[in-house]
Amino acid sequence: xxxxxxxxxxxxxxxxxxxxxxxxxxxxxxxxxxxxxxxxxxxxxxxxxxxxxxxxxxxxxxxxxxxxxxxxxxxxxxxxxxxxxxxxxxxxxxxxxxxxxxxxxxxxxxxxxxxxxxxxxxxxxxxxxxxxxxxxxxxxxxxxxxxxxxxxxxxxxxxxxxxxxxxxxxxxxxxxxxxxxxxxxxxxxxxxxxxxxxxxxxxxxxxxxxxxxxxxxxxxxxxxxxxxxxxxxxxxxxxxxxxxxxxxxxxxxxxxxxxxxxxxxxxxxxxxxxxxxxxxxxxxxxxxxxxxxxxxxxxxxxxxxxxxxxxxxxxxxxxxxxxxxxxxxxxxxxxxxxxxxxxxxxxxxxxxxxxxxxxxxxxxxxxxxxxxxxxxxxxxxxxxxxxxxxxxxxxxxxxxxxxxxxxxxxxxxxxxxxxxxxxxxxxxxxxxxxxxxxxxxxxxxxxxxxxxxxxxxxxxxxxxxxxxxxxxxxxxxxxx
Numbered sequence: 001x002x003x004x005x006x007x008x009x010x011x012x013x014x015x016x017x018x019x020x021x022x023x024x025x026x027x028x029x030x031x032x033x034x035x036x037x038x039x040x041x042x043x044x045x046x047x048x049x050x051x052x053x054x055x056x057x058x059x060x061x062x063x064x065x066x067x068x069x070x071x072x073x074x075x076x077x078x079x080x081x082x083x084x085x086x087x088x089x090x091x092x093x094x095x096x097x098x099x100x101x102x103x104x105x106x107x108x109x110x111x112x113x114x115x116x117x118x119x120x121x122x123x124x125x126x127x128x129x130x131x132x133x134x135x136x137x138x139x140x141x142x143x144x145x146x147x148x149x150x151x152x153x154x155x156x157x158x159x160x161x162x163x164x165x166x167x168x169x170x171x172x173x174x175x176x177x178x179x180x181x182x183x184x185x186x187x188x189x190x191x192x193x194x195x196x197x198x199x200x201x202x203x204x205x206x207x208x209x210x211x212x213x214x215x216x217x218x219x220x221x222x223x224x225x226x227x228x229x230x231x232x233x234x235x236x237x238x239x240x241x242x243x244x245x246x247x248x249x250x251x252x253x254x255x256x257x258x259x260x261x262x263x264x265x266x267x268x269x270x271x272x273x274x275x276x277x278x279x280x281x282x283x284x285x286x287x288x289x290x291x292x293x294x295x296x297x298x299x300x301x302x303x304x305x306x307x308x309x310x311x312x313x314x315x316x317x318x319x320x321x322x323x324x325x326x327x328x329x330x331x332x333x334x335x336x337x338x339x340x341x342x343x344x345x346x347x348x349x350x351x352x353x354x355x356x357x358x359x360x361x362x363x364x365x366x367x368x369x370x371x372x373x374x375x376x377x378x379x380x381x382x383x384x385x386x387x388x389x390x391x392x393x394x395x396x397x398x399x400x401x402x403x404x405x406x407x408x409x410x411x412x413x414x415x416x417x418x419x420x421x422x423x424x425x426x427x428x429x430x431x432x433x434x435x436x437x438x439x440x441x442x443x444x445x446x447x448x449x450x451x452x453x454x455x456x457x458x459x460x461x462x463x464x465x466x467x468x469x470x471x472x473x474x475x476x477x478x479x480x
Contacts, residue, residue, distance in 0.1 A: 018192040024142060025154040027188035028135040031128055032155070032317070033162045034181035035066075036254045038101060038124070041167050042247035043174035048109045050247040051240070056358070057114075058104065058121035060351060065125025067347030070133050074340035082201060083336055085134045085193050093134070094186030097127030098179045105175040129343060131185060136339025138192050139325060141199035146325035148277045152265030155318055159258035167251045203466075203475050205331040209415035213332035213399050217324070219392055221345040223281070223385050224320045227288050228349025229356075230378045231313035234291050235306055236357030237371055242302035249303070253310025260311055261318060276397045278323060280315075285386040287312045292379045296372065317346045326400045331475070409434050412476055420463045429456050433469070434476040 017023040039059050042050045049055075077083060100123035108117030139146075162181075166174045204210070235253070240246045264280055287308055294305035324338035333341075360366045360374070389396075413434055417427040425446075432442045439457065443450045457469075466472050 015191055015195045018188055018195050022150050022153050024144060025151050026158060027185045029155050029158045030181050030185040031131050031135060033158060034178065035128060036163050037166045037181065038178045040250040040254050041163065041174055043167065043169055044178050045105055045109060046172055054114065054117050058117045060355060061118050061121040062125035063347045063351040065122045066129045067344040067351065069126045069129040070340035071344045073133055074336040077336045079204060079334055083133055083137050085138055085189055087190060090134060090186045090189055093127050093130045094182040096123055097182040100124045101179040127182065131182060132343045133336050133339050134189060136335040138189055140201055140328050140335035141196055143329060144325060146322040148265050148268050151322055152261055156258045156262035160255060163251060163254050202329050202331050204334065206415035206419035208418065209412045210332045213327060216395050216399055217327060217333060220323060220396060221341045223389055224316050225345040225349040226385060227285060227316050228313050228346045229353035230288055230382060231309040232350045232353030233357050234295055234309035236354045238302045238306040242299060243306060249306055253307045254314055256307055257311035257314030261315055278396050279393060280319060282386055282389050284312050284315055285382055285389055289379055289382045292375050296375050320345065409476065422460065422463060426456050426460050429453060430460055433472060
């Protein structure tokens with residue numbers, strides 16, 4: 001057993017959780033569980049119908065804050081700065097989120113004024129957004145791998161247990177647990193910081209080398225935004241009478257999404273299954289199209305359309321988060337930017353879809369004339385996105401692998417040489433090291449002395465802020 005393994009065994013339970021290969025994602029999952037338990041479990045509002053206007057508009061406000069705040073935070077931090085998970089910041093954000101949850105479910109529902117509910121929603125959305133970015137930064141320090149086999153058990157099981165458990169709680173048990181979730185996530189985040197006091201963020205690739213990755217990230221985030229918008233347009237437009245106990249169907253949809261994610265992990269573990277995790281994206285778009293077609297085909301299929309659309313949206317959210325996590329590890333984008341995009345794309349997509357359906361329902365005449373034509377247009381749009389996603393599938397997956405061609409490595413080397421102002425000789429040595437040459441091999445190839453090679457290597461280390469050969473090779477090969 002390694003030294004780190006022995007230390008983990010002797011550490012407190014919270015430290016073992018944040019150092020575990022699968023449990024380290026628990027705190028991030030609790031942020032999502034907070035969101036889903038609060039807005040998708042009817043018991044979270046014991047005194048109010050879940051689809052009451054006050055809750056609906058509070059939900060839209062929370063979505064806006066939860067999508068915009070992380071994006072603004074990432075823009076403010078830029079490429080070089082990080083949001084440190086200091087105790088004052090972590091606890092103040094989580095306590096505010098917890099207090100706002102209590103205020104929303106109690107005073108916000110009983111006050112004659114709408115202000116307490118809507119102000120609480122702003123705080124809840126902003127707090128969850130900041131916690132989301134903080135977890136992105138923390139997992140980047142941990143060099144989390146975000147593989148399906150690691151994330152699926154944490155996300156799938158926690159969602160089934162926590163959301164399902166809160167759904168079954170009587171009385172005020174559900175809002176009480178809702179208020180505890182951000183505090184539990186904050187506790188794990190602080191345990192994470194204490195367990196890794198000397199962690200280092202992944203080194204960012206030069207802008208030129210990262211450009212291809214950034215374009216692909218923009219495409220994936222854009223498609224996820226559109227899929228979330230279509231999914232929640234479907235969810236919000238389905239008539240209540242088609243669902244029977246309409247409140248319960250929201251919980252069922254989230255639980256279905258968690259079960260589908262676990263099933264995806266099981267399928268990928270099959271030895272004969274060779275498709276990558278992100279090969280699921282086209283299938284999810286196909287499921288979104290299926291939900292639209294189910295709605296259009298017959299009123300008897302409206303309930304399945306609702307459940308499928310809600311489940312697919314939650315799957316897009318976790319897959320996009322995983323993808324951004326992998327690309328953060330490989331240095332394409334800063335962690336704050338990656339997680340702001342993953343949260344912002346889904347939250348704002350939900351806002352647009354839900355808001356569009358709400359407008360059609362509230363404005364006289366629009367529902368009868370525009371709902372079905374809009375669905376037809378959305379099916380066409382999703383089909384176009386599906387074709388684009390299939391074409392982009394190789395590029396999407398390629399970013400998660402190490403360079404496998406000389407041209408890719410050459411691009412990284414050229415970009416590093418340009419950004420860090422390496423000399424011509426330093427660039428030559430850097431490329432040979434990237435190809436696996438030792439110091440003596442470099443000396444023999446370039447017909448210079450090993451001492452000269454080592455001198456140039458030390459200059460390269462100093463310019464890049466790197467301390468050893470293995471770190472340099474990992475950087476060139478995008479291994480995080």
